[in-house]
Amino acid sequence: MLSRRTFLAAAAAILSLSPGFAEDASIHVMDAYGRTMGGIGASGAAFFTLHNMGATDDRLVAAKADVAQKVELHTHIMDDQGVMKMVEVKEGFPVAAGGMHELKRGADHVMLMGLTTELKDGDSFPLTLVFESGTEVTVEVPIDNARMPAKGEMDHGTGG
Ligand SMILES: [Cu+2]
Numbered sequence: 001m002l003s004r005r006t007f008l009a010a011a012a013a014i015l016s017l018s019p020g021f022a023e024d025a026s027i028h029v030m031d032a033y034g035r036t037m038g039g040i041g042a043s044g045a046a047f048f049t050l051h052n053m054g055a056t057d058d059r060l061v062a063a064k065a066d067v068a069q070k071v072e073l074h075t076h077i078m079d080d081q082g083v084m085k086m087v088e089v090k091e092g093f094p095v096a097a098g099g100m101h102e103l104k105r106g107a108d109h110v111m112l113m114g115l116t117t118e119l120k121d122g123d124s125f126p127l128t129l130v131f132e133s134g135t136e137v138t139v140e141v142p143i144d145n146a147r148m149p150a151k152g153e154m155d156h157g158t159g160g
Pocket of ligand 1: 045074075086087109110111
């Protein structure tokens, strides 16, 4: 009988073998977590830091997940009235060779629209990130609604 701790260690070891951490993947996805704003039909968002370990510039152009009807790349902009709002970023997010790109609250994020699965704290879901180079990286995104915004991050209560 495995102890819970042993089980978690084993689960972590298996996760570390997921494609997102494969040795040959030139894009590393670090510190992924998600937030949800309700049950089925509600929206959610995912945040992480991309690190391009390769020698060529790349760009995150799409994201895919089975847990939502629609997955878009979003950012926040200030409108004419000085109100922050979310907009889709069709051209995606560039990650220069050797560089990083951070997706975080109040800024760039992956938006999950119309959740088809209820996701609560402690749940996780696979998110596939599609890059301009053709590289696809799948990472497991744990839901962490209790996580506080990092210093310098804005939180508008939309979760996105
Ligand atoms: Cu959004």
